[in-house]
Amino acid sequence: KNEVEQSPQNLTAQEGEFITINCSYSVGISALHWLQQHPGGGIVSLFMLSSGKKKHGRLIATINIQEKHSSLHITASHPRDSAVYICAVNSGGYQKVTFGTGTKLQVIP
Amino acid sequence: DVKVTQSSRYLVKRTGEKVFLECVQDMDHENMFWYRQDPGLGLRLIYFSYDVKMKEKGDIPEGYSVSREKKERFSLILESASTNQTSMYLCASSLSGGRVMGETQYFGPGTRLLVL
Numbered sequence: 001k002n003e004v005e006q007s008p009q010n011l012t013a014q015e016g017e018f019i020t021i022n023c024s025y026s027v028g029i030s031a032l033h034w035l036q037q038h039p040g041g042g043i044v045s046l047f048m049l050s051s052g053k054k055k056h057g058r059l060i061a062t063i064n065i066q067e068k069h070s071s072l073h074i075t076a077s078h079p080r081d082s083a084v085y086i087c088a089v090n091s092g093g094y095q096k097v098t099f100g101t102g103t104k105l106q107v108i109p
Numbered sequence: 110d111v112k113v114t115q116s117s118r119y120l121v122k123r124t125g126e127k128v129f130l131e132c133v134q135d136m137d138h139e140n141m142f143w144y145r146q147d148p149g150l151g152l153r154l155i156y157f158s159y160d161v162k163m164k165e166k167g168d169i170p171e172g173y174s175v176s177r178e179k180k181e182r183f184s185l186i187l188e189s190a191s192t193n194q195t196s197m198y199l200c201a202s203s204l205s206g207g208r209v210m211g212e213t214q215y216f217g218p219g220t221r222l223l224v225l
Contacts, residue, residue: 002151004151033213033214035216040218040219041197041199041218041219041221042216042217042218042219043199043216043219044216045213045214045215045216048212048213086151086152088152090212096154097154097214099151099152099153100151101150101151102151
């Protein structure tokens with residue numbers, strides 16, 4: 001079993017829909033990251049969080065430390081949100097980061 | 110803005126060739142990382158460096174070596190390329206050289222390497 005599991009693996013949504021991507025982890029962590037990877041490869045860090053909730057524009061990330069679970073929400077989705085979203089956790093000390101396999105999101109106009 | 114650049118976006122090499130992938134960051138970051146990304150496996154850490162001339166093995170170092178002679182530059186070397194090293198290679202950097210938990214990493218655009 002992977003230390004970081006994401007669901008769903010693939011997601012297709014209509015423009016304007018509310019989207020939720022889930023991440024569960026099995027290890028103790030110091031921080032959790034949500035990353036976005038567009039076609040072509042470049043990865044951008046969206047959020048880093050260790051408790052509670054963070055919001056940036058239409059993106060919201062939440063984490064429940066007790067349940068070892070995080071969600072990434074996208075409100076009013078847009079085709080430009082189409083990308084792979086990756087959950088990653090810091091655990092085990094000294095910059096060790098474990099990555100999920102990603103959720104591929106396609107938003108259709 | 111932090112900028113991380115990689116020497117090539119696409120590379121085609123022959124089995125047995127020595128391959129150099131170079132990464133440069135312009136924000137005086139202490140930490141630099143090399144990952145490979147394969148379908149269904151996510152990103153896996155090959156090596157990281159927390160200071161000039163310092164390096165530590167990641168999860169999959171076999172078949173790779175690294176060099177960090179200058180703070181801004183971190184090179185990944187495939188001593189003798191093999192077909193199972195065909196992959197996307199991503200470089201990243203982060204600010205602190207200390208034992209800081211949970212830092213944002215800044216990624217380069219990636220290099221798609223095909224070994225024939």
